[in-house]
Amino acid sequence: MRKMLFFIFMFILTVSIAYAQDVYYVQSEQAKVFSKPAFDGQVIAVINKGGKVELIEKTRNWGKIRFNNQEGYISVFLLDKNPPLDRIGAKKEDVKESGRKRASEETTAIAGVRGLTEEDRKRLSIEGKVNYEALEKIEEINISKQEINKFLEEGKK
Amino acid sequence: MKRKLRIFFGFLIILLGSKGVLLADDFHYNNIIVGDRAAGLGGAYIAVSDDAAGMYYNPAGVAYTVGRNLSASVNAYHNLEKKFDGVIGSYGWKRKSSALIPNFFGIVQPVGDIKLGLSYAVPDSIKEDQDHVFFNVNNNVDRYVINLNNDDNTYNIGITVAKEISKSFSTGLTLYLHRRENQIIFNQFIERTGPAAYEWTGNYLETNETGIRPVIGLMFSPADKFSVGLSLSRIFVIDSSSTYQFTQSRQGYSAAPTNLPDLTPSATFSVTDSKRKYPYHLGVGFAYFPSNAFLCAFDINYFSRVDDDIFGDKKAVINLALGAEYYITRSWAIRAGLFTNRSNSESLPVTRSEFSPIPEDTDLYGGTLSISRFTRNTSVTLGGSFSYGTGKAQVVSGSNSLQDETIRSWTIFISSSYSY
Amino acid sequence: MKRQIIISLTALLLLNSAICHSKENFRERISRMENRYTSSDVDEEVRFGREIAARILGRIPLYNNNELNRYISLLGKALAGNSSRSDIEFHFAVLDSEEVNAYSAPGGYVFITKAALRYVKDESELAGIISHEIAHITERHIVKELNIKGMEDDPVAGFARFIGGGTDVAKVAFAQAVDKALDILFKDGYKREDELESDRIGAIICASTGYDPKGIVRYLRRIKDLDEKKANVGKTHPVFDRRISELETFINQEVGNIKSPLGIGRFEKILERLKIK
Numbered sequence: 001m002r003k004m005l006f007f008i009f010m011f012i013l014t015v016s017i018a019y020a021q022d023v024y025y026v027q028s029e030q031a032k033v034f035s036k037p038a039f040d041g042q043v044i045a046v047i048n049k050g051g052k053v054e055l056i057e058k059t060r061n062w063g064k065i066r067f068n069n070q071e072g073y074i075s076v077f078l079l080d081k082n083p084p085l086d087r088i089g090a091k092k093e094d095v096k097e098s099g100r101k102r103a104s105e106e107t108t109a110i111a112g113v114r115g116l117t118e119e120d121r122k123r124l125s126i127e128g129k130v131n132y133e134a135l136e137k138i139e140e141i142n143i144s145k146q147e148i149n150k151f152l153e154e155g156k157k
Numbered sequence: 158m159k160r161k162l163r164i165f166f167g168f169l170i171i172l173l174g175s176k177g178v179l180l181a182d183d184f185h186y187n188n189i190i191v192g193d194r195a196a197g198l199g200g201a202y203i204a205v206s207d208d209a210a211g212m213y214y215n216p217a218g219v220a221y222t223v224g225r226n227l228s229a230s231v232n233a234y235h236n237l238e239k240k241f242d243g244v245i246g247s248y249g250w251k252r253k254s255s256a257l258i259p260n261f262f263g264i265v266q267p268v269g270d271i272k273l274g275l276s277y278a279v280p281d282s283i284k285e286d287q288d289h290v291f292f293n294v295n296n297n298v299d300r301y302v303i304n305l306n307n308d309d310n311t312y313n314i315g316i317t318v319a320k321e322i323s324k325s326f327s328t329g330l331t332l333y334l335h336r337r338e339n340q341i342i343f344n345q346f347i348e349r350t351g352p353a354a355y356e357w358t359g360n361y362l363e364t365n366e367t368g369i370r371p372v373i374g375l376m377f378s379p380a381d382k383f384s385v386g387l388s389l390s391r392i393f394v395i396d397s398s399s400t401y402q403f404t405q406s407r408q409g410y411s412a413a414p415t416n417l418p419d420l421t422p423s424a425t426f427s428v429t430d431s432k433r434k435y436p437y438h439l440g441v442g443f444a445y446f447p448s449n450a451f452l453c454a455f456d457i458n459y460f461s462r463v464d465d466d467i468f469g470d471k472k473a474v475i476n477l478a479l480g481a482e483y484y485i486t487r488s489w490a491i492r493a494g495l496f497t498n499r500s501n502s503e504s505l506p507v508t509r510s511e512f513s514p515i516p517e518d519t520d521l522y523g524g525t526l527s528i529s530r531f532t533r534n535t536s537v538t539l540g541g542s543f544s545y546g547t548g549k550a551q552v553v554s555g556s557n558s559l560q561d562e563t564i565r566s567w568t569i570f571i572s573s574s575y576s577y
Numbered sequence: 578m579k580r581q582i583i584i585s586l587t588a589l590l591l592l593n594s595a596i597c598h599s600k601e602n603f604r605e606r607i608s609r610m611e612n613r614y615t616s617s618d619v620d621e622e623v624r625f626g627r628e629i630a631a632r633i634l635g636r637i638p639l640y641n642n643n644e645l646n647r648y649i650s651l652l653g654k655a656l657a658g659n660s661s662r663s664d665i666e667f668h669f670a671v672l673d674s675e676e677v678n679a680y681s682a683p684g685g686y687v688f689i690t691k692a693a694l695r696y697v698k699d700e701s702e703l704a705g706i707i708s709h710e711i712a713h714i715t716e717r718h719i720v721k722e723l724n725i726k727g728m729e730d731d732p733v734a735g736f737a738r739f740i741g742g743g744t745d746v747a748k749v750a751f752a753q754a755v756d757k758a759l760d761i762l763f764k765d766g767y768k769r770e771d772e773l774e775s776d777r778i779g780a781i782i783c784a785s786t787g788y789d790p791k792g793i794v795r796y797l798r799r800i801k802d803l804d805e806k807k808a809n810v811g812k813t814h815p816v817f818d819r820r821i822s823e824l825e826t827f828i829n830q831e832v833g834n835i836k837s838p839l840g841i842g843r844f845e846k847i848l849e850r851l852k853i854k
Contacts, residue, residue: 040836049663060777060827060830062831077715079661084664134634137639141647141668141669151651155840381603450607
């Protein structure tokens with residue numbers, strides 16, 4: 001009897017662990033869930049970043065998932081076992097906005113660990129090997145979510 | 158060589174014997190559990206073995222280490238206490254050893270499709286410093302002074318090669334350089350005030366041995382989440398030298414009832430380059446990994462019989478270890494284990510030689526516990542082990558009488574591992 | 578009784594292996610799965626990628642056409658929103674180069690040359706090229722190759738390093754890593770499997786966004802012909818034939834067709850207006 005109980009306990013333990021293992025998190029801003037494993041399938045839901053799904057089975061691209069008591073198909077490349085990270089802000093803003101303390105930290109980091117000093121950067125700039133100006137120009141291109149949505153809508157025409 | 162050192166007292170057992178004062182524990186094979194994770198698991202590691210400490214337990218497991226490089230180091234404080242009852246009159250005799258030892262250090266690095274490693278292990282270490290004075294032991298002994306200094310350390314340093322043959326089968330080899338250094342200074346002074354009498358005995362014993370210790374390992378996974386490990390090793394002593402010096406002087410004990418003749422101060426020496434014989438060690442381990450937060454492991458360690466006239470015969474022994482590991486969260490894990498450390502001693506009493514330790518036959522049983530804190534690339538572990546056993550010992554030189562022995566041993570360790 | 582225990586344990590084992598149909602390494606402990614990439618890693622990746630991007634721009638000038646760069650950025654960000662990296666800000670730009678090529682740097686920097694745009698016939702093709710570059714970033718091909726990692730700021734890690742004698746991770750010779758990354762981008766190319774992976778994931782990003790995943794195949798065919806005519810085509814991408822055939826197979830098996838792809842006709846008008854030709 002005791003052995004039976006032990007067996008049952010172990011079974012429950014392993015089963016629960018086995019299932020708990022297959023929880024995945026949506027990594028993209030949003031992910032479409034399709035009714036069948038194809039992009040021309042019907043979109044039955046859109047899960048936002050960080051949403052939890054349970055992966056039942058998968059092919060190279062398609063994962064059959066369970067979420068909110070529904071089943072559907074999602075691209076497995078958008079899933080990961082770890083929750084997604086928050087967006088990391090652009091570094092240039094840090095340097096510009098946060099004054100001396102930050103700047104000195106940055107210098108220390110660069111000198112001590114990064115192996116590339118401000119002087120190195122300047123020298124490289126003069127030699128024309130790097131172009132931070134152009135880079136900052138690119139980083140300044142600001143595009144809102146609304147603009148992206150509008151762009152996609154217009155694309156349908 | 159096998160000089161009989163007849164020393165003392167017919168009707169009152171007093172002397173602890175000049176022969177074989179070694180404490181370090183030749184009668185047990187599992188005195189210090191090597192490694193950090195392994196130490197928490199009671200040493201049940203042959204089928205797990207997938208980190209730096211694997212080089213010591215089962216080099217095949219090293220093939221499954223994760224991360225580009227891996228290093229681990231373990232520092233342990235080891236404490237051993239042996240208590241013999243009724244040795245000196247009604248007094249018991251307690252011997253204690255404690256030492257802070259660098260228990261293990263290892264690094265593993267992948268090179269192509271093999272893993273290469275370097276490791277250092279201290280499977281046994283004894284450091285005793287004692288001064289005892291017993292008063293009024295009996296009518297013939299008013300003062301009994303014992304000085305003892307004993308250092309016995311075994312070091313293994315070596316390289317490991319491991320290769321994953323397939324996802325479910327791997328093999329590995331560790332070649333350790335074995336070095337054991339033992340030095341014992343043991344002096345006794347016995348004194349009677351009226352009528353005045355004394356006896357002095359001084360012992361010095363030194364053994365230095367060098368050898369190799371290959372460890373061959375296999376690891377396979379017959380079913381998903383289940384692994385079986387196999388490891389075979391033996392210490393082959395290549396070079397050894399032992400020196401024994403004995404000085405003695407006695408005065409005033411020639412009358413009855415002791416009837417021991419006076420001795421002018423004298424010294425005797427013996428030297429041997431006999432090589433200590435070590436057993437074959439075959440270990441079989443089983444590990445089950447039901448999830449990535451839980452594992453349990455079980456090892457059976459068999460040590461073969463040893464016939465060794467000089468350092469003492471040893472019988473075959475089986476030690477068992479059982480361990481479990483559970484991750485409470487992703488950054489905290491606990492491990493617990495049980496182990497045996499059984500005596501390899503022949504049935505007592507035995508004939509003693511000057512190079513053999515005090516015979517004892519005491520099986521030890523113990524447990525381990527550890528807790529680990531993980532960050533992404535590192536872990537720090539704090540743990541300990543305790544073992545206990547009672548049995549018999551043959552403490553008194555030239556006598557077949559046996560004493561009750563109690564052994565307590567504990568170790569605390571702190572370790573860290575690092576992968577990058 | 579003993580036999581019963583053995584039987585039940587064996588059954589348990591078999592049952593368990595049946596349930597946990599995991600193809601993953603059962604030895605992996607959860608302690609090692611925690612945040613395989615931390616925000617400090619991503620931080621480092623962006624810092625590193627920025628440096629690479631600045632070097633790319635040091636070699637090849639930015640094509641100064643705000644409207645075109647804005648268009649590329651709109652398209653790129655729309656695609657990036659359907660990629661697995663929502664933790665970084667993507668940036669897109671056109672380079673003033675006569676070599677047909679596209680580049681990406683870790684941390685979200687994607688570039689396409691003016692010459693490459695000339696051979697693009699529709700927006701799905703362009704989406705295909707950009708998605709391929711985005712995939713190099715999402716799959717961290719350079720980050721993994723050069724083992725770019727952030728420092729662990731956990732005090733336990735510091736303590737472990739202290740008693741463990743481990744070498745400091747972040748003591749990567751940064752400048753050296755930058756040079757290696759530039760070698761990958763301009764000389765040696767990515768590993769073949771990384772290139773093929775980017776093709777596959779790029780196709781998925783396209784399809785997820787609503788573009789025709791086969792756009793890139795059409796583009797690659799055209800470039801292959803060009804290459805055979807000894808035109809100035811970047812040599813850092815692997816043999817076209819294999820890429821094309823593997824990608825087509827993958828699209829047919831796993832991606833499928835898109836009913837009404839986006840951007841039909843838009844790109845042509847934009848090119849017309851911007852006078853790249």
